[in-house]
Every structure is written in structure tokens, then in C-alpha cells.
Amino acid sequence: MTSLGLWAARRTDGVGAADTAVGYARAQAPTAYGLVFVFVVETVGVSFMLAAYPVAHLIMLxxxxxxxxxxxxxxxxxxxxPHVVGQGGVRVRRGAGLDxxxxxxRIASARYDLRFPNANQPEDGVLELAVASQTxxxxxxxxxxxxxxLLGRRTEVHTVRCHADDxxxxxEAVNAMLPVKQHGGEGAPTIG
Incomplete structure (x- = not known):
């Protein structure tokens, strides 16, 4: 519910002035708004059905x-x-459930890598934070x-795959923060 207050105030949580916010909610917005619409219709319908029963009506409302x-x-x-790219590192999040x-x-590389992970076959050591079934x-x-x-389950990961709106x-923001890698000469981080 705190997020509703932040959203109404058009504020974000944990994004500093020098940080880059990386949104990931755009792909789930149609589904979220569709569910809200269905719940509102259900609320109105149940209110009409239970109008003759004030106690049940109030509880269901x-x-x-x-x-x-x-x-x-x-x-x-x-x-x-949102995910956050800052001077000290990268903060990868899934709403209020994972931070x-x-x-x-600790970041060896960052690359664009469109995937449609299979939630039924997770890989060991890989954290996949899919939105709309994609990273x-x-x-x-x-x-x-x-x-x-959120429930305290701890998992050691060596690869993180997540979704972003852009x-x-x-x-590019992550690679700009990484030190230049030396491969036998002058080099630059890959953008993928």
C-alpha cells in the first residue's frame, strides 16, 4: 500500500539523484489494469446481488x-x-518482493539478451525476473x-536475468559504470 502513495506522488523508492532508474513495469501494465477492471466489475455486481443482506454486503464490499x-x-x-544503476552497483528488483x-x-558483463524463460525448469545459480514471460x-x-x-528464502546466484522497458x-548504463576490461591491449566493455 506504500507503493500506492509513492505512485500517486509520482515518486520512486531508492533512486538517488545520480542514479539511473530502469523501469520494468510497462509490459505488465495491460494485465494489471485488466485485472483491476475485472475486480471493479465484480465489486459492483456483488454489491447489487447482496443489497438485501446489509452485513454480507458490507463484508464483501x-x-x-x-x-x-x-x-x-x-x-x-x-x-x-525500478531497477537502479548507480556508482556502487546495480540494484535489481521485483516490486516489493525482491531487492x-x-x-x-561483482559484474563481469552486462548484455542485451531477449529470452522467454521456462518457469518450470529453472537453472541452478540463475535468477530470472521475468515480466510478461520475458527477460x-x-x-x-x-x-x-x-x-x-520476501519470505526469506536465500539463493546463491551467478547470473541475473531481468526485464527492462528499455x-x-x-x-549501456551498466557498462558505462564498469571498469574498462583489458584483453591484451586497449579495450572497452561490450554492450551486447
Whole structure:
């Protein structure tokens, strides 16, 4: 519900003045708004059906309104908590449910890599944060980092795949922060 307040105020969480915010909610917006519409129609329909039963009507109205605000809040969390590229590293997020900090020295490479992951066959050591069943950025790490889920489940990951509304710009922002890699001479980070 905090995200709804941030969204109404057009603010973001955890994005500093020198940071680059990388949004990822655009692809899920049609589904989120469609669900909200269905929940509103259901709220109105149930209100008419239970008008003769005031107690049941009030209970269902409160539950239905909570469902509408919950669906809006889940989308607002994705809008107000974007991925963040900053001086110290990259912050990869999934709404309010996951917030993973990756220090720059742990990032070996960042590249545009459009994928449609199979949620039924997850890869060991790979964190996939798909939106609309796709990821577009792959971050290869030099060493594992620990991702902690909302319920406290800890997972060691060496590769992070996530979605972004503008993945090529996000990859450029990450690569601009990475030190220039030396491969036997002058070189520059790859943009993929």
C-alpha cells in the first residue's frame, strides 16, 4: 500500500539523484489494469446481488475493495521500485518482493539478451525476473551473490536475468559504470 502513495506522488523508492532508474513495469501494465477492471466489475455486481443482506454486503464490499487496492498496489510496487544503476552497483528488483544489490566489482558483463524463460525448469545459480514471460538483460557475475526472497528464502546466484522497458539503454548504463576490461591491449566493455 506504500507503493500506492509513492505512485500517486509520482515518486520512486531508492533512486538517488545520480542514479539511473530502469523501469520494468510497462509490459505488465495491460494485465494489471485488466485485472483491476475485472475486480471493479465484480465489486459492483456483488454489491447489487447482496443489497438485501446489509452485513454480507458490507463484508464483501470491504473484501472486494481490498482486492482492487491490492492489485493496484502490486503494479504500483513495480512502477515505484525500478531497477537502479548507480556508482556502487546495480540494484535489481521485483516490486516489493525482491531487492538484490550487486556491487560493480561483482559484474563481469552486462548484455542485451531477449529470452522467454521456462518457469518450470529453472537453472541452478540463475535468477530470472521475468515480466510478461520475458527477460531482456543478462548480468554475468564474477562471483555469487545471495538473493533473499520476501519470505526469506536465500539463493546463491551467478547470473541475473531481468526485464527492462528499455533494455539496451539499461545495458549501456551498466557498462558505462564498469571498469574498462583489458584483453591484451586497449579495450572497452561490450554492450551486447
Amino acid at each position: 470491504l473484501l472486494d475493495l481490498y482486492t482492487v487496492f491490492l492489485a493496484l498496489g502490486l503494479h504500483a510496487a513495480a512502477v515505484t521500485r 538484490l544489490w550487486i556491487p560493480l566489482e 531482456a538483460i543478462t548480468l554475468e557475475l564474477t562471483g555469487p551473490v545471495t538473493a533473499v526472497s 533494455p539496451r539503454a539499461a545495458v
